[in-house]
Amino acid sequence: MRIDIKNLYKCYGDVEANHAVSLSLEPGRVYGLLGENAAGKSTLMRILAGYSRQDRGEILFDGRSVRLRSPADALSAGVGMLPQDPLDFPALTVWENFMLGGVRRNKREAVRGLRDLAERFRFVLPPEALVNSLTVGERQQLDLLRLLDVRVKVLILDEPTTGISLAQKELLFAVLRELAQEKDRTIIVVTHILPDALANCDEILIMRRGRLVGQLARPFAAEEIVRLMFGENVYLQAEACHKPSPVEEVLLSLENASLVGEKLVLTGLDLSVRSGEIIGLAGLEGNGQELLLKGLAGIARIGSGKMVFCGKELQGRASSEFRRSGIAYLPMAKLEEGLFGDLTVEEHLRLAFPDRIGDTSELFQRRCMQDFQLRAAPSSTAQSLSGGNQQRLLLSLIPLRPRLLLLEHPTRGLDISSSRHVWDHLNKCCGDGASVLFSSAYLDEILARSHRVLVFHGQRLFADAPTSELNMETLAHLMIGRGKAA
16 A cells, blocks of 8 residues: 655644654555654654544545544554554453454454464464463564454554564564565564664665654665764764773672572572673573563562672562662563553652652753653653653663662663663763663674673573673574583
């Protein structure tokens, strides 16, 4: 289906999210939509998917003007959107979620339809499994099959590679290329990961400050794309980033410890972390990185052994004792675990910093705006923010003087410039004596930012190596169990 957007505007109060956007999208192609956070990408796609309405401008499908008043209107017109965080019901089974919003049928017919689609695209989704037992990548695959089941002609994917493994990402793009070649389907991938767009898209659309500033076809010039996105020269690959030097003082130690999660147990953990040290956690999803962070935060149970932090044993204590000791944990699931969707930015600040009595405007300006470049008003609710701004808000709630920061994908959904700003702040914390343990789906970020890397494979800590001894190839081999184990 051909899409024409003509002179589209969208404002939120005084903020102009989309300004005079005009573009044409042809069927049978994969488009990458790039731009820094708050460039207007998500707003434009939400309008196209019926979640928001434009203030001015026109949308045409195959030359026919359409008014999309709801996601149901968009689906009826053949447009479906796969959001960054899967829209599903975790307590229901895979087949029950597959049926939601789709064709009316009984269980046998739904299971057959699910299996036929899953087999076609090489997805492994047991129909009777509960959705809360699936990985992020598998939940994304289920959402994709639901949209294909209702035969969408325009498929929008918002940051689809965030939080999924390399193998799942390769499979996803192979499926998207296959879909684009059949039945005149149009694919739009909203992403901030430039190599993904360069490798997998037929054309790249670039937005900056609400405006469409470029629409480029192959062959792509990466430097030109970055210049259009940011208006300045930025590095395209991981560079030798400045890192503060850790000291000899051991801030944290695990001694023959076991950590117990819902689906996994890590055993025999012996680990020490020095003050000022930055440690990256690498591994395919589900191998223990998340459990280690939750165990060190006091959220997952320490089943045996010792955890000593700043000279005090913490095993067996409540998670509140971990927080009072100076340990801060930032989860990947922002709205589910980190933020309250209905609360405002100001209310989050009051909860995070209860000692700041009275006016929070100074804290908002310094912490949210200056430190983490949050683009929102104090009265904005968490659920109204874009994924990138939710991440900024979550980072803004880090204690002012932390001793240990435990971060799941700290730059998830952030562009290059914003990611660097976050790391400037984290490096400053480490320079003041804090330590950082972080997971990331981006191996270049792990290699560039860490002093050392813990690699998880086979649901255990497989290797512990300084980054000076690693490169992309050796790290990737360790993640799949090849190479020297710890």
